[in-house]
Amino acid sequence: MNQFNEPNVDKVIIVEGKSDKKKVAMIVKEDVEIICTNGTISITKLDELIETLYGKEVYILVDADDSGEKLRKQFIREFPEAEHLYIDKMYREVATAPENHLATVLLSANIDVYTQFLDRG
Template sequence: MNEWNTEKILIVEGKSDKRKVQSIIKEPVEIICTNGTIGITRLDELIDYLTGKEVYVLVDADDSGEKLRRQFLRELPEAEHIYIDKMYREVATAPEHHLATVLLGANIDVHTEFLDR
């Protein structure tokens, strides 16, 4: 699972979210896709893997994203939650400068060119 060999992990919903965020992040962060909803078995495996790591949750500002966020709040309360503005609704369609700003606010290093837009 760990492609970067890092302790920092970002959880997103889909592959388009992952691609968008990967282009913005400057430091080594493992990005895990839940592919929308997540089953109990998969969640349990994920929790075991994530324990002791620096975990961030970045999901869409819609009903399915909020449901997923509530699951992680309950099962992994130490995770830090990153929120996009509700007006953008989806991580994949949010402007890069907005994502760069919220990621930087969570102490995730981003490419500075995304902050200048």
């Protein structure tokens, strides 16, 4: 039972919600798997997810709010290999952060983005 795994994709970005996933997918140029946790995630689900992530580059991109921080702490504890990406606290949510800010955050992690999102100020 492996609902998370997409074959031949080495980079995985974990976000909280569907709107976050849409926003990130629009900006990212390379082939990445974007996984939605739909907010908090149970330990069982997290363990299942982690099993599918070994050997991949995993990035955690969650909201700068309490539920996002709770999820981030869970990943730090259960999957310390993951790299954490942070949006500016003033934007609070991945889905509402400006495209150019998200593009810069993703690019800083060596994730290829569409350049038109870097030009907006």
